[in-house]
Amino acid sequence: MTASQETVFLQGHIIDSLILAKVLDTILMMGGTFDLQDVKIGATRDAPSQARIVVRAPSSRVLGEILRAIQPHGAAIEREEDCRFEPAPAAGVFPDQFYATTHLPTQIRLDGEWVEVEGLEMDLGICVDPAKARARTVPMGAVTAGELIVTGRDGIRVTPLARPTERDVFGFMESVVSSERPHQPVIADIAQRMQKLRAWHRQGHAGAKVLLAGGPAIVHAGGRDALAWLVDQGYVQVLFCGNALAAHDMEAGLYGTSLGYGLAAGRSVPHGHEHHLRTINRIRAIGSIQEAVRSGVVADGIMAACVRRDVKMVMAGTIRDDGPLPGVLTDSMEAQQAMRAEIHGVGLALLVASTLHAIATGNLLPATIPTVCVDVNPAVPTKLADRGSFQAVGLVMDAASFLIELARELGWRP
Amino acid sequence: MSRLLVCRPDYFQIDYEINPWMRRTNAVDPARAIGQWQALMDVLVHDVGAGLEQMRPVQGLPDMVFTANAGVVVGRRALVSRFRYPERQREEAYFERWFREQGYEVLTLDKNLYFEGAGDLLGFPDTWFGGYRQRSDIQAFPRLSEIFQREIIPLELIDTRFYHLDTCFCPLSGGEVLYFPSAFDSYGQAAIAQRLPEDRRLVVPEEEALRFACNAVCIGKQVVIPAACPRTTQLLESRGYRTYAVQLDEFMKSGGAAKCLTLALD
Ligand SMILES: NC(=[NH2+])NCCC[C@H](N)C(=O)O
Numbered sequence: 001m002t003a004s005q006e007t008v009f010l011q012g013h014i015i016d017s018l019i020l021a022k023v024l025d026t027i028l029m030m031g032g033t034f035d036l037q038d039v040k041i042g043a044t045r046d047a048p049s050q051a052r053i054v055v056r057a058p059s060s061r062v063l064g065e066i067l068r069a070i071q072p073h074g075a076a077i078e079r080e081e082d083c084r085f086e087p088a089p090a091a092g093v094f095p096d097q098f099y100a101t102t103h104l105p106t107q108i109r110l111d112g113e114w115v116e117v118e119g120l121e122m123d124l125g126i127c128v129d130p131a132k133a134r135a136r137t138v139p140m141g142a143v144t145a146g147e148l149i150v151t152g153r154d155g156i157r158v159t160p161l162a163r164p165t166e167r168d169v170f171g172f173m174e175s176v177v178s179s180e181r182p183h184q185p186v187i188a189d190i191a192q193r194m195q196k197l198r199a200w201h202r203q204g205h206a207g208a209k210v211l212l213a214g215g216p217a218i219v220h221a222g223g224r225d226a227l228a229w230l231v232d233q234g235y236v237q238v239l240f241c242g243n244a245l246a247a248h249d250m251e252a253g254l255y256g257t258s259l260g261y262g263l264a265a266g267r268s269v270p271h272g273h274e275h276h277l278r279t280i281n282r283i284r285a286i287g288s289i290q291e292a293v294r295s296g297v298v299a300d301g302i303m304a305a306c307v308r309r310d311v312k313m314v315m316a317g318t319i320r321d322d323g324p325l326p327g328v329l330t331d332s333m334e335a336q337q338a339m340r341a342e343i344h345g346v347g348l349a350l351l352v353a354s355t356l357h358a359i360a361t362g363n364l365l366p367a368t369i370p371t372v373c374v375d376v377n378p379a380v381p382t383k384l385a386d387r388g389s390f391q392a393v394g395l396v397m398d399a400a401s402f403l404i405e406l407a408r409e410l411g412w413r414p
Numbered sequence: 415m416s417r418l419l420v421c422r423p424d425y426f427q428i429d430y431e432i433n434p435w436m437r438r439t440n441a442v443d444p445a446r447a448i449g450q451w452q453a454l455m456d457v458l459v460h461d462v463g464a465g466l467e468q469m470r471p472v473q474g475l476p477d478m479v480f481t482a483n484a485g486v487v488v489g490r491r492a493l494v495s496r497f498r499y500p501e502r503q504r505e506e507a508y509f510e511r512w513f514r515e516q517g518y519e520v521l522t523l524d525k526n527l528y529f530e531g532a533g534d535l536l537g538f539p540d541t542w543f544g545g546y547r548q549r550s551d552i553q554a555f556p557r558l559s560e561i562f563q564r565e566i567i568p569l570e571l572i573d574t575r576f577y578h579l580d581t582c583f584c585p586l587s588g589g590e591v592l593y594f595p596s597a598f599d600s601y602g603q604a605a606i607a608q609r610l611p612e613d614r615r616l617v618v619p620e621e622e623a624l625r626f627a628c629n630a631v632c633i634g635k636q637v638v639i640p641a642a643c644p645r646t647t648q649l650l651e652s653r654g655y656r657t658y659a660v661q662l663d664e665f666m667k668s669g670g671a672a673k674c675l676t677l678a679l680d
Binding site: 011012013016017018019021022045046048072073074076 | 567
């Protein structure tokens with residue numbers, strides 16, 4: 001994807017002479033695209049200007065033609081350098097000048113060769129193995145003393161996402177759909193993707209998993225059955241949530257309430273607020289959610305579906321969790337690692353009604369993964385959309401309506 | 415007084431072909447060439463009032479008469495050219511020696527950059543224009559602009575017949591330019607138009623451009639131009655310039671005329 005790219009440098013009186021315009025026009029006319037970086041316009045008439053231009057082309061042949069055409073106008077290929085690296089001074093500590101990753105595809109130059117960085121994620125370091133010519137991201141806390149960590153900015157290239165070729169909602173830049181705009185077409189596109197991904201997943205393709213990160217509002221608002229159906233039909237392979245979603249889902253199964261509210265009648269039930277505690281206690285007594293489902297104690301709902309369908313679940317704890325349920329990871333670094341491990345192979349992420357899990361998951365995902373963020377609070381999808389990815393869609397709506405509509409699009413007839 | 419560097423055409427001939435004007439079969443008539451050169455000098459000295467500095471011609475370097483390509487001189491600093499074609503590269507040492515002997519501070523560009531002196535660098539007191547693509551490299555201009563603290567607008571030369579900027583572009587002392595627009599691409603034409611409003615752009619018709627009308631020497635309000643350019647003469651006179659026509663067809667066999675045969679020294 002990044003093979004046919006080169007950075008060139010242009011300097012002099014390139015603005016008034018229209019040399020810069022000529023070079024850029026030439027790139028486009030010959031079928032390339034460009035990214036203008038570091039344009040410095042001379043402050044006075046005799047001060048020269050300069051521009052760094054990243055030239056991209058569909059093939060290395062076209063790139064070569066473009067470079068040959070623009071070189072006579074002064075576009076000099078930047079002498080690329082190898083990236084620099086230093087050993088981590090201690091376990092859990094990067095070298096001072098460590099390079100912090102973005103969520104965009106990244107390559108580093110080792111011994112004159114561009115090497116793809118594995119495990120794309122923002123805000124990590126890059127650990128290199130020069131002998132094997134490999135590089136992978138590493139979280140600060142996970143680095144061991146002496147591991148070689150990339151420093152500085154030389155020999156690193158980051159590729160902005162190309163606009164996806166698919167002409168659905170993920171192909172558009174305007175990514176937050178306000179509450180005033182009709183959601184139906186967006187949801188229909190998401191459904192179509194999920195159908196495609198399910199088929200691929202069944203054929204054993206990598207990168208076809210669907211991840212759902214959700215909060216307890218899914219259950220409170222009445223999206224439980226729809227989500228359980230989606231899981232049962234094989235539309236979800238990975239679930240990220242906290243103690244609350246799981247507890248409220250099973251509470252609904254055991255008591256018919258969510259946080260004490262009767263789900264069917266919608267009014268509070270005497271001593272109902274204790275239901276979720278009793279639920280958690282019950283599961284703790286059984287030992288695990290898996291066992292509770294297998295033994296038939298928990299017979300319906302999201303957790304039951306996930307266990308039946310062998311969905312990979314990562315439950316991350318928070319400060320004032322009750323219990324927590326067995327399986328909830330209370331060490332947040334451990335939870336982060338577990339989530340990171342499950343992101344591998346995900347082809348679509350649905351972040352539904354949970355600021356906490358949505359932002360955490362969003363920051364773990366590479367920009368290349370199409371992401372849908374659903375929240376009644378527009379701040380959440382907006383924050384995620386600001387990550388500058390073409391492939392993030394935000395929907396300002398409540399979780400239940402979203403899941404119900406999505407399930408309906410996929411054939412759910414309750 | 416304007417001083418010009420010139421070089422007698424004692425060894426001038428067509429020994430090689432490095433521009434579309436040059437044909438080895440189209441031999442120079444040496445006596446005629448010397449006569450035309452002398453006539454040009456007379457006009458420059460007696461009519462225009464220029465002072466001449468002469469350098470010794472060198473046998474085997476026929477194009478040394480074209481002193482415009484020696485380099486660029488600003489004040490006491492001389493930047494020596496680096497020729498694209500090996501045929502002319504041997505001239506560099508002689509030009510450099512002459513500048514040194516005259517006490518100029520001699521400057522050079524990077525070895526791998528071609529730059530053919532005042533043939534490709536012309537302008538007004540603070541904006542200069544640089545011709546590139548045929549002979550000089552565009553990369554020479556940022557360096558030159560740094561050395562001489564001038565803005566230099568590069569102009570691509572797209573017609574091989576107009577291979578040096580001074581064959582198609584001639585800034586005049588009153589701020590006008592005499593030029594042949596089709597020698598430049600649309601970007602170059604637009605860049606020129608942006609710097610010089612229409613009333614300061616004197617467009618030379620093609621047949622006169624091909625008679626080297628733009629290869630003129632302008633000193634004060636006087637312009638020396640090659641013969642047989644009536645439209646250009648008229649344009650110049652309408653702007654208050656006094657013109658002197660000189661027959662230089664022997665030098666056109668090599669692709670040069672009045673301006674190419676001189677280098678402004680200060
Ligand atoms: N400034 C000029 N236009 N000089 C004319 C140079 C002519 C010479 N024969 C060459 O091709 O180099």
